[in-house]
Amino acid sequence: MFEISLRCFKCGRKYSIGSFFWCPSCKGSLDVEYDYNEIEKIILTDEFKRTPVSHWKYWAFYPVNTPSKAITLGEGNTPLIKSKMNSNLYFKYEGCNPTGSFKDRGSTVEITKALENNVKKALCATTGNMGASCSAYCAKAGIELTVYLPKDTPRSKIEQILSHGARVKKISGNYNDCLRKIHELKEKENYYLVGDYPFRTEGEKSIAFELAEKMKIDSVILPIGNGTLCYATYKGFQEFVYLGLYEKIPKIYGVQASGCAPVYKAWKENSEIKEINPKTKASAIAVGKPIDGEKAIFAVRKTGGKILAVSDKEISQAKAELAKEGIYAELGASTTYAAYKKLENELKDQTCVLIITGTGLKEK
Template sequence: MSEGGTPLIRSRALEKTVCPGGELYFKIEGMNPTGSFKDRGSTVEISEAYDYLCDHGEECRNEIVCASTGNMGASVAAYCARAGIACTIYVPHDTPRVKLLQMMAHGARIVKVRGDYTLAMNTAKHEYEKHGKYLAGDYPYRGEGEKSVGLEIMDDFDNDVDYIACPIGNGTLLHGIWKGLKEMKTLGLTKKLPKIIGAQAEGCNTVIKAFEKGTDEIISVEPPRTLMDAVACGTPLDGRWALKALRESGGWGVAVSDADGARVRDMMSKKEGVFAELSGALSMAGVIKACEAGVIEKDARVVAIVTGHGLKEPETYAEEMKKIGEMGKP
């Protein structure tokens, strides 16, 4: 569906204040077919499912089940529709309505669980284990598709990138990007690898806590307490891989509050013309905190991945701003 190849645009305003003397770019993943980076993983995952379930015939032998906070479900539903595969998406009870409408538009069956993403994930997994349904989600095939974000960034800059900032939900995107970068070096395609900046919502900062404590143990947060629904993963499937990537790259991890995320989203919209969903602003919020902490050098070239379009949650924008405004009161 022509996923990938998304715009990489240079900052016109924030670069001057956030990293003066350096270069700041945005990788606009909201330009993918369903509005988020998830399409990169879905094209690989659902293509593999098609080969396995349908054998290139007109009818498929099974259906796909998937757990999602919203964006993955919309993406899987779209790619299943194109492949002619039935799918059921298990979602948390508070999944944004517009994301549910995306899934419905593509013919997906939606099941709301009485809990958060972890319960949705376990429910989908149960359908696979007990009833033999094909399980899709943040698993190896998806990472193979999502690593293309990093490969494109390296290609655009002839491998000369200092930092790539990435949000952490399940950790699959960050892990996939680092895996792809290491493969480039193994194949002799690059000598230099960028450092990874990982940003996670403060209300479920499982990976960041482990990073800061210097431990490999990732302690679940149930339920996640954040308005950043796209990354509200209290038990991140690829959390340990993401943690390892941060350390191997010599990078940095930081927790971002909902209020800080909203302020950065507002700055991006009003000063750069880039409208991101709340979790889509996580990377840029991480960049700002890294610069303030002196982690990023003054002359560095930095890319912030904007993972999802602001139109993914337009109806919740005003509500989020109201809640965040109340949070900021003394």
């Protein structure tokens, strides 16, 4: 409603809202710009202040025209659980979202926007969670969805996608091979794409909004797959700080599996992100060339955080330790606890939140 334009994160060119999925000039990732003067008028109202925390409380920060017609399944407002081992450590458990992962925050906004654009058919590339989420929201919206995924995607995620009526195309390759396929189809037949594109980022900001309403946070640790959540979390806090709703953006720490760590490598070497072939059991974050990798590095550097890489062995151990906290996380989500263990001395006096991005029930 208060969105102004799409701006290329890489070259700075601007485009009208809804025009593109990436910059047509340099292929860079796009970012939504807003009229914050108009948003400020909404957040200063008694109605906004009285409204309980929920994903759509923050409609003014999303690029949708009619929030009352949002395609929603009750996403957001997930539990913030205090660790029994460390009084300064908290877990934001995204497994309680409707399809079991944080992806629902982005899907509700992205699919609402698709419906506003009169979309009837869409394509999606996924490692599993994205497809599961998009298929559910497309089912609610009446949009026909075809999902391309690696043939070794966990069976439970494929079954979840199929249950919502989406078509599944298995690819002998990795996530980026699936991504190239749907991009080719878009160019040939002008398909609408759903996934880690600009409107999804806006929906995923709600993690930051919810945390900001809860308490003062010093640091956040989250997994990096495509990098969208990392940047969205930064942007959400940044918007709240800019509008006087929060004091300071927390340090953001990103983590990848060492068998698929192109963003970590680029951050460490101060170099461009180069595509790699993923070799990790943490399939949810097995992304060899992240769409929003540059944005993730920006968010981490801007807040004074770090990017880490953890081994599959460390991830499995972290998953087991999270279970002892009462949290059943998938491997990709468990990377956050593995990273925290490496940072524990550095963060011991800080209030730290780990984003547990998905439930372990998805990996069967």
